[in-house]
Amino acid sequence: MRYIDDFVTSYNKSGTLRFHMPGHKGRAVTGCEELDITEIKGADYLFEPEGIIKKSEEQMARAYGSAAALYSTEGSSLCIKAMLGIxxxxYGGLRVLAGRNCHKAFIDGCALLDADVRWIYPARASSSVCSSFITAEDIGRELEKGTYDCVYLTSPDYLGFMTDIGACADVCRKHGVPLLVDNAHGAYLRFTENDLHPMSLGASMCCDSAHKTLPCLTGTAMLHIAKGCEELASGAKGIMSMFGSTSPSYLLMRSLDIASDMLACGDLPERIKQTEIAVSKARAAIEALGFKTVGSEPLKITVWAPGTGLSGDALAQELRQRGIECEYSDPEYLVLMPSVMTTEDELDRLVAAFSEIPKGTETDRIKMPVLSPCERAVSIREAAFSPCEDVSPDEALGRICARTISGCQPAVPVAVCGEIINKDCISVLKAYAIDKVSVIK
Ligand SMILES: Cc1ncc(COP(=O)(O)O)c(C=O)c1O
Structure with a gap:
């Protein structure tokens, strides 16, 4: 069923005079205005839903097997802050055991809510700040030593590596600690051949960016609360509203509504399974051409570039010259994100483009430095709200990081506010071409 879509389209057709916001009055400026309405009678309220939004969210929750699916028109970034707020x-406190490969939104949430964070670094040293090689054993070991209000993990990571969420959830359950998962990249994982969604694997809450992998508009996301954790849903909308705008976009809510219909009543789950097969064939064809692919996320194709003697950025440029734009590249990796909207013909064009790329000889130059833990000087909150100044990476040695430092993408912090910037951190900053660091004055 389409609840928000039906309301918005029939309101538009009714020809009602719009003496309400927004100021465009439904007349085309960019082209999408006619369906862009506000909270008029019958349109419901995102943060106090009782009508069409409530019904649409309930349909989405049914599709995912979660107790509640709360819509966000401000991405997973809003859901992440809301999960921490919940x-x-x-629990009255916020002692968090968190994987270090978190997105910047997590640090912002910790600053706003004054969280006390202990990091888990991947036991297997990785040259990428994004990587999610955190195991259930790592978590169990830390939970034996300390007391926490929640565990927070990011999986899938930006590169398409996945943590064993099922095993981590078992450990958390044993210790009576809720597991929160940043599943921003995995909204589709409920519908793959093997159901890999955090709600199915035992997490207590997770966020899904619908816009990243489902056919949805940018900014759409949802916060899932698991069956068995219903107590977390009480007051959740109120917490979400503290971080969100009071003018949520109906264009985005309509997009989520249509996705919920396609997932609950349509053929989208089947199309996701077919795409999974098509992407796995394309990945195999790229491998057969001599490119090493890594990661286990079904719909990502990640090439580990040094195996080809080129950097990830050089590979991205080769594809760009052939009319193909990737999601992400750095010196080591190239990430491609097909979805159900990618046709088999487009996957064939991708494979054909790879077949034309000459191998390079740069392998030795592509060595990314490994991040080592930085010592904490002050809390995340204290640092985030301290007066600061921008300096070059070399000038930052020994200074206290004031604002989380991350590249635009993948937005995983190289240094977290409140930490003393060490030598390894500076090498990583330079490797990601980050030339400005904000430190406490
Ligand atoms: C791992 C991860 N978490 C969270 C986010 C934030 O998601 P959104 O853009 O939906 O706010 C991103 C964005 O790229 C991300 O990569």
Whole structure:
């Protein structure tokens, strides 16, 4: 069923005079205005839903087998802050055991809510700040030593590596600690051949960016609360509203509504399974051409570039010259993100483009430095709200990081606010071509 879509389209057709916001009055400026409405009678309220939004969210929750699916028109970034806020509301504190490969939104949430974070670094040293090689054993070991209000993991990571969420959830359950998962990259994982969605694997809450992998508009996301964790849903909308705009976009809610219909009543789950097969064939064809692919996320194709003697950025440029734009590249990796909207013909064109790329001889130059833990000087919150100044990476040695430093993408912090910037951190900053660091004055 389409609840928000039906309301918005029939309101538009009714020809009602719009003496309400927005100021465009439904007349085309960019082209999408006629369906862009506000909270008029019958349109419901995102943060206090009782009508069409509530019904649409319930349909989405049914599609995912979750107790609740709360819509966000401000991405997973909003859901991540809300998940932390919900834990704080429920337990009165916010002691978080978190994987270090988190997105910047997590640090922002920690600053706003004054979280006390202990990091888990991957036991297997990785040259990428994004990587998610955190195991259930790592978590179990830390939970034996300390007391936490929640565990927070990011999986899939930006490169398409996945943590064993099922095993991590078992350990968390044993210790009576809720597991929160940043599943921004995995909204489709409920519908792959093997159901790999955090709600199915035992997490207590997770966020899904619908816009990253489903056929949805940019900014759409949802916060899932698991069956068995219903107590976390009480007051959740109120917490979400603290971080969100009071003018959520109906264009985006309509997009989520249509996706919920396609997932619950349409053939989108079947199309996701077919895409999974098509992408796996394309990945195999790229491998057969001598490119090493890594990661286990079904719909990502990640090439580990040094195996080809080129950098990831050089590979991206080769594809660009052939009319193909990737999601992400750095010196070591190239990430491609097909979806159900990618045709088999387009996957064939991708493979054909790879077949034309000459191998290089740069392998020795592509060695990314490994991040080592930085010592904490002050809390995340204290640092985030301290007066600061921008300096070059070399000038930052020994100074306290004031604002989380991350490249635009993947937005995984190289240094977290409150930490003393060490030598390894500076090498990593330079490798990611980050030339400005904000430190406490
Ligand atoms: C791992 C991860 N988490 C969270 C986010 C934030 O998601 P959104 O852009 O939907 O706010 C991103 C964005 O790229 C991400 O890569």
């Amino acid at each position: 834990i704080r509301m429920r």
